[in-house]
Amino acid sequence: MDELHEQRQQRIKKLEYLRRAGVQPYGGRFEVKDRVSHLVQLHGQKSKEHLEQERISCTIAGRIVALRRFGKACFAVLQDGADRLQTYLKKDLLTEQASLIMDQLDLGDWIGVSGILFRTKTNELTIEVHRLTFLSKALRPLPEKWHGLTDVETRYRQRYVDLIANPHIHQIFVTRSRVIAAIRSFLVERGFLEVETPMMHPIPGGATAKPFVTHHNALNIDLYLRIAPELYLKRLIVGGFRRVFEINRNFRNEGISTIHNPEFTMLEFYVAYADYQDLIALTEEMLSSIAQAILGTSIINYQGTTIDLTPPWRRWSYRQALCEVNGLDPSILQNRAEVLAAAQRLKVPVDPQAPLFKIVNDLFEETVEPNLQQPTFITDYPIEISPLARRKDADPSLTERFELYIAGREIANAFSELNDPLDQRERFEQQAAQRNAGDEDAHRIDEDFLRALEFGMPPTAGEGIGIDRLIMLFTNQPSIRDVVLFPQLRPEKQS
RNA sequence: GAGCCGGUAGCUCAGUCGGUAGAGCAUCGCCCUUUUAAGGCGAGGGCCCUGGGUUCGAGUCCCAGCCGGCUCACCA
Numbered sequence: 125m126d127e128l129h130e131q132r133q134q135r136i137k138k139l140e141y142l143r144r145a146g147v148q149p150y151g152g153r154f155e156v157k158d159r160v161s162h163l164v165q166l167h168g169q170k171s172k173e174h175l176e177q178e179r180i181s182c183t184i185a186g187r188i189v190a191l192r193r194f195g196k197a198c199f200a201v202l203q204d205g206a207d208r209l210q211t212y213l214k215k216d217l218l219t220e221q222a223s224l225i226m227d228q229l230d231l232g233d234w235i236g237v238s239g240i241l242f243r244t245k246t247n248e249l250t251i252e253v254h255r256l257t258f259l260s261k262a263l264r265p266l267p268e269k270w271h272g273l274t275d276v277e278t279r280y281r282q283r284y285v286d287l288i289a290n291p292h293i294h295q296i297f298v299t300r301s302r303v304i305a306a307i308r309s310f311l312v313e314r315g316f317l318e319v320e321t322p323m324m325h326p327i328p329g330g331a332t333a334k335p336f337v338t339h340h341n342a343l344n345i346d347l348y349l350r351i352a353p354e355l356y357l358k359r360l361i362v363g364g365f366r367r368v369f370e371i372n373r374n375f376r377n378e379g380i381s382t383i384h385n386p387e388f389t390m391l392e393f394y395v396a397y398a399d400y401q402d403l404i405a406l407t408e409e410m411l412s413s414i415a416q417a418i419l420g421t422s423i424i425n426y427q428g429t430t431i432d433l434t435p436p437w438r439r440w441s442y443r444q445a446l447c448e449v450n451g452l453d454p455s456i457l458q459n460r461a462e463v464l465a466a467a468q469r470l471k472v473p474v475d476p477q478a479p480l481f482k483i484v485n486d487l488f489e490e491t492v493e494p495n496l497q498q499p500t501f502i503t504d505y506p507i508e509i510s511p512l513a514r515r516k517d518a519d520p521s522l523t524e525r526f527e528l529y530i531a532g533r534e535i536a537n538a539f540s541e542l543n544d545p546l547d548q549r550e551r552f553e554q555q556a557a558q559r560n561a562g563d564e565d566a567h568r569i570d571e572d573f574l575r576a577l578e579f580g581m582p583p584t585a586g587e588g589i590g591i592d593r594l595i596m597l598f599t600n601q602p603s604i605r606d607v608v609l610f611p612q613l614r615p616e617k618q619s
Numbered sequence: 620g621a622g623c624c625g626g627u628a629g630c631u632c633a634g635u636c637g638g639u640a641g642a643g644c645a646u647c648g649c650c651c652u653u654u655u656a657a658g659g660c661g662a663g664g665g666c667c668c669u670g671g672g673u674u675c676g677a678g679u680c681c682c683a684g685c686c687g688g689c690u691c692a693c694c695a
Contacts, residue, residue, distance in 0.1 A: 127664045128629050131646050190655070197652035214652060231645075244653045268630035268644045270656050275630085277687045289630090333694065352695095378694055379620080388695070534695065565693090590695045603688095614686065 131265050138228040139261045145224050149261040154236045157183040160204035163241070164249065172243040182251060184209065185236035185259060187288065188229060190269060198226060199250075202235070206294035210250040211237050222256040232262030232288075280611050293606075296599045299418060300607055303598055304371060304591065306414045307391060314406075316367040316393060321356035323349060323373065327570045330354030334377040334565060336386075349375035354512075354586065355573045357394050358541065361584050362576045369393035371591065382603040383533070386612050389591040398585040399514075399540040400524045404501050407528060407536055407587065408435040411499075411594075419598060426531045426597055429497055437499040437528075445492050445502060446484070457484060481508040496529035511551050511567075513539035535594060538587030545577035 139149045163182055167175065186202030186209075197214040215223045217239075229235070236257040244250050266288060267273040273289040280286075286293050308318065326345065328335035330352030338347050353370050360368050374390045395402065412433045415422045422433040440448075447454050450470055456462035460480050467474045467483065472490040474483045484506070496502070503526045507515060513523035525539035542548055552574070555567035595607040605611035 126628095127646075130664065131629060134646065192654050192657055193651085194654070194657085195651040197654090199654050199657090201655080210655075212653070216652075244655090246653075246655070248653090248655070250653085265629045265645060268656095270644065271631040273630070275626095275687090277626090278630095280687090331695085374695085376694070379692080381691095381694090382689085384694065390695080537695080588695080593695070616686085 128264070132263050135230055135261065135263045138230065139263075142225065142228055142258060142261070145221065147221065147225055147258050149258065151257070151259050154185055154257055154259055155183065156185045156236065160184055160186065160202070160207040160209045163209065164207065167241055168249060172247065175241050175243055175249075178241075180241040181238070182241060183236065183238040183255075184251065185234065187262075188231055188233050188235060189266065189288070191229060191231055198229075200229065200235070202237070203288070203291065206291040206298070208291070210244075210248055211239070211253050212242075212244070212250050213237075213253045213256065217252065217254050218256060225256055225258050230262060230265075232264065232266045234259035234262075276605075277613070280605055280613055281616060283609055296595075296601065296607060297609060299599050300595045302418050303414060303595060304389075306417055307371065307410065307591075310410050310414065311367075311369050311393060314367070316369045317365055319357070319360060319365075319368050319370055320372065321353045321360075321370060323375075325350050327568050329567060329570050329573065331374075331376075332565045332567065336375050336377045351376055352390070352588070353392050354588070355570055357392055357586070358581060358584070359573065359576045361394050361396050362579055362581045366396045367394070380612060382605070383593060383596075385592065385604050385608050388604070388608075391589040391591055392586065394541070394584055394586040396582045396584050399583065400503075400526055400538055400585050403538045403585050403587050404439070404503075404526060407501075407538070407589075408437055408499075415598065424598065424600070426600055427602055429531060431498060431531060431597075433499060433530075437501060439501045439503060441504045442488065442502055442506065442522075443504070445500075446488050449492050449495055450487070463487070479508070481506050485509055493529065493534075494532050496532055499528065499530045501526045501528055510539065511555070512542055514542050530597060533593060533597075534590075535597070536587055536589045538585065541581070541584045541586050543577060543581040543584060545574055548577055549574050 142149045163184070167180060170178070184202060184204060186204040188200050189203045189208065190199075190201035192199040196216075197212070200211050200213060201208050202211055213226050215226065218226065236259055237251060237253045238255040239251040239253040242250055242252050267285065273279055273285055278285065279290075312318065324338070324340075324347040325335075326347060328348035328351050330350075331354070333351040335348040335351050338349065339345070340347055352374055353372065357368055357370060369391065370393075371389065371391045373387045375387050377386065378384065380386065395406075412422045412435050415424060415433050424431050424433065443454055443457060446452065446457070450466065452466055456466065463480060463483055464474070464476055467487055470487070470491060472487055474486045478486075492502075504516065504522045505513070505525045505527070507521055507523055510523040510525050513525040516522045516524055523539060525537075527534050527538075528536035542551070552567060552569045556569050558566040559568065592604050592607055596602070596604060599607060601607050
């Protein structure tokens with residue numbers, strides 16, 4: 125007989141036995157009086173004698189993740205969230221029915237216990253159980269106790285098993301939730317209004333990306349899952365909201381990698397009357413204070429690199445960074461032949477036919493980005509690669525824009541917004557021309573957005589932060605799949 | 620989309636030169652009232668990812684495919 129089938133049959137037999145004995149194998153409400161984490165925090169340091177004297181009563185519930193039987197007694201380790209506590213079940217101390225339950229317990233079952241805290245001979249904090257309540261029967265066996273579940277495919281497909289077998293995974297998602305909650309309160313405290321804008325767009329906009337298409341039957345129209353909330357949030361600034369933010373999913377129909385999931389969580393926020401310099405200060409304060417609040421430090425380790433989030437962070441202009449890293453004279457950036465020569469000398473493969481700004485940007489990405497391990501604001505991007513950003517008054521070839529890099533990765537992208545409706549229309553039309561020429565990622569003209577801008581948008585600064593990548597950094601995870609509960613995979617073959 | 624690596628019991632993994640499918644944990648039976656990878660004795664459990672091919676004989680060699688990981692490309 126198939127082994128899984130056999131273990132499952134065994135457990136169904138035990139379930140039926142419990143039922144015949146009057147024990148509900150899938151019970152109802154149970155009054156949990158204590159959390160394991162709290163008990164350990166309160167009493168984890170107390171000595172054997174101290175505990176004997178205090179006789180602390182407690183009631184916990186959890187899943188059995190280890191079971192060591194000794195004839196008429198057993199040790200069962202219960203897992204409550206990411207925390208574990210040993211319980212000691214002794215038939216002497218239990219009712220007849222509880223003894224019967226004890227004999228039927230399997231790894232994975234849920235039970236509730238009441239008893240007294242004590243320390244065993246080996247000094248382990250343990251509950252001596254006086255009351256045992258069966259809560260829920262597991263029909264499938266848990267992964268092996270020592271190595272746990274390591275097969276990454278199973279970990280992602282059956283995250284529930286991953287969370288059971290690898291409690292530290294639990295902690296990653298707790299941290300994720302806390303970071304997002306902290307971002308929310310940081311922004312709300314500063315007068316931002318949290319809003320929700322459409323996820324289904326008639327015209328996908330606000331980013332350069334391929335959208336997912338879906339269809340609305342009653343309206344008989346195609347809709348696109350949003351690639352960015354940007355254009356809707358700016359409509360709200362036009363409408364008079366001074367500070368808005370949204371934390372929600374974006375969808376991009378592109379490749380999957382350790383830093384790309386088709387749906388990913390994005391924070392975007394917009395501040396009327398502000399410019400990108402204000403956002404530099406805000407970003408520094410937000411990320412360093414959240415690290416301090418959630419991790420208890422602003423110095424973090426990411427994959428072996430120590431990263432110091434203590435402000436202020438380095439400000440480095442795009443051109444200056446490029447020239448300093450590679451020992452180039454800034455004057456050559458305008459000269460195609462010299463840039464190509466530099467690329468060759470630096471062994472960066474570039475397309476000699478490409479526009480100059482593209483070649484310069486390839487050089488930047490190849491040579492500068494990997495060096496940006498410590499938090500760095502790269503500022504003043506060229507106009508050609510910043511179609512939505514406001515020009516700098518002092519140099520119209522540059523924009524009021526920054527990207528924040530940490531650990532060699534782009535974490536945030538922000539700029540003073542373009543609020544000139546006529547300029548925006550021109551840029552849309554240029555994009556549309558590129559689209560007609562075959563660039564399917566180029567922006568489409570959003571007439572309603574242009575209409576909104578024509579009603580007048582105040583000077584505004586806006587920023588986007590990729591939340592998943594931020595969480596990777598804060599939890600020291602190498603892959604985005606490790607910070608998304610259910611990452612996208614090919615569907616499992618049904619057997 | 621391309622390259623490299625992997626897929627064997629519920630889990631973690633061995634499997635030599637092509638010659639009867641293995642271990643530990645888990646499961647089942649017996650013993651055991653302070654163990655913690657508990658222990659002792661015994662037992663059961665396999666679509667070796669799928670489909671072809673070579674061969675007297677394939678987990679092993681060859682081809683195609685499926686699924687996953689990593690790297691690269693696009694992107695955040």
